[in-house]
Amino acid sequence: MKREYGRAVFRAAVIVSVLVITIGLAACAEEVEVKMGVTDAGRLTRGEVEEMSLHEQFDLFGERRARAEQLITDVQLQVSSGEWFWGSGLTLPHTGSTARNGLPGANGENSYHFSIARMIQPQGAVGARDDIDPVVSYFKSQGWEVSFNEVRENFYEALADTGDGYVLEYVVRPTGNYSLEVSSYLFWGDYKGLLHAIADRVPDEKLGIKKSLPGIFIPFPEWSDPVVEYDPFADL
Numbered sequence: 001m002k003r004e005y006g007r008a009v010f011r012a013a014v015i016v017s018v019l020v021i022t023i024g025l026a027a028c029a030e031e032v033e034v035k036m037g038v039t040d041a042g043r044l045t046r047g048e049v050e051e052m053s054l055h056e057q058f059d060l061f062g063e064r065r066a067r068a069e070q071l072i073t074d075v076q077l078q079v080s081s082g083e084w085f086w087g088s089g090l091t092l093p094h095t096g097s098t099a100r101n102g103l104p105g106a107n108g109e110n111s112y113h114f115s116i117a118r119m120i121q122p123q124g125a126v127g128a129r130d131d132i133d134p135v136v137s138y139f140k141s142q143g144w145e146v147s148f149n150e151v152r153e154n155f156y157e158a159l160a161d162t163g164d165g166y167v168l169e170y171v172v173r174p175t176g177n178y179s180l181e182v183s184s185y186l187f188w189g190d191y192k193g194l195l196h197a198i199a200d201r202v203p204d205e206k207l208g209i210k211k212s213l214p215g216i217f218i219p220f221p222e223w224s225d226p227v228v229e230y231d232p233f234a235d236l
Contacts, residue, residue: 110189135158
């Protein structure tokens with residue numbers, strides 16, 4: 001009886017071990033598939049990006065930011081070549097967990113997105129439909145996927161998906177306060193590493209811009225720029 005009991009316990013232990021190994025192998029295979037098979041808005045896999053150095057990811061972010069800056073500038077010029085208020089300052093990566101799209105395996109550490117926002121209040125503006133038509137026409141002329149929505153009277157919004165990882169949104173409000181934003185879909189990357197690498201290379205004197213003409217942005221730093229040393233007690 002004891003021998004049979006011992007054999008049963010042994011068989012049960014073997015079965016459990018096999019199950020654990022099988023589940024572990026399946027999870028590992030799934031992780032590899034996600035890592036190598038799921039591409040981001042830049043058509044890169046997480047595995048490809050993880051093989052990049054932080055310097056390479058830094059330069060790639062700079063290229064993506066330049067693309068977003070050109071997109072928002074071109075749309076601004078359809079509305080006004082005058083001054084626009086800044087809805088966002090230094091363009092930095094935001095954690096991937098808050099992106100407009102999600103990807104398998106993405107979290108707050110291994111992915112990011114970013115956005116740039118500008119606002120304008122044209123003289124006498126009250127949210128007329130005619131005020132958004134030039135932007136809608138421009139969106140369509142670029143061959144982008146466009147959606148238009150009348151939220152309520154004198155309140156309109158138009159969105160355009162550029163097809164290469166960015167969405168533009170222009171909103172016309174009855175208050176006359178109009179806003180334009182370009183936001184990216186999710187990119188794989190070292191979120192925290194990029195955040196510090198960019199922010200720590202931009203000195204305070206380049207910050208604080210409240211409004212500007214289209215095409216003006218805080219310059220993206222060079223990797224060779226000195227890292228700014230901040231004194232945490234300076235304002236105390």
